[in-house]
Amino acid sequence: MQDLTQQDIEALFTRADGSYLFARWSRALAPVVFGIEAESLPVIKGAIEAVAALAGLETVEMDPELGSNLMVFFCRDWAELPEVPNLEKLVPDLVPLVARLQGAGANQYRVFRFDAAGAIRAAFVFLRMDDQLAALPAEELALSQAVQTVLLWSDRAFVDRSPLGQLADGRVVLRPEIGALIRAAYDPVMPAVAQDKSHALRLAARMLPQD
Known part of the structure; x- marks a missing residue:
């Protein structure tokens, strides 16, 4: 090592x-994944559970306050995000954010929400499946995103x-x-x-x- x-x-x-x-994170993870085929769900959730276990965090079906507190969205184009029902309530200024992501040619973005003490209470992961991300094995992509969401990295x-x-x-x-x-x-x-x-x-x- x-x-x-x-x-x-x-x-x-x-x-x-x-x-x-x-x-x-100050609480158990309650993940939910959108925009992928059902057979890929176990891979994504398995990676989240593995990293959570490493951190000593529980993974649960529901967060008592938020329902789901770790949301992962897969899309082909950033323009799809404003069409997701009620997403703008979870991510303020969603339309300007989409414009920035389009302008930067980004293929991933993470948004964190914090409790009163500053610990993580929710995270939203957005992945635009361009050629670069689509070429990655699902296990590698899932593990990478789980790691980058378990802490507030630089x-x-x-x-x-x-x-x-x-x-x-x-x-x-x-x-x-x-x-x-x-x-x-x-x-x-x-x-x-x-x-x-x-x-x-x-x-x-x-x-x-x-x-």
Whole structure:
């Protein structure tokens, strides 16, 4: 396993404006997936459940407050999103967002919602299945999205290197050091929200081998 230094961890939660911002989920995940064939649902939900288990999070059918709190939308064109019933109630300024995504040629976007303390209470994942995403195996795409939704990573995290790696037999798996970081981030002694870079030092310490 490649060790992550304090600086590596800082970078994963330091945004483009230089601010450090970390948040984790404060509740069980209640996922729902839209826009894919029924046979693909177990793959998507299986990846979410696997990453949730790594973090020590439960996955449930219903969130008592929101119903579903992790929504994943697949589409062929961003223009389809405003046609989804009531989506604009969940994602304010949906039409301007779609325009920005179209202008940027983006193929994925994530929106997080937070509770009063700043912990994650809901997330919305939007995937436009262009040639790049369509070429990925479903398991790889699902695992990548699950990892990127389990924590509030930096907007620059994983731009240069995927959170996933490939085994000698060709299987794609979560990089061990990223898995260890997720486990450390959900340690009960760690805060659910942090805005000071000293938090990265605490995470690094929790990833050290324990005697």
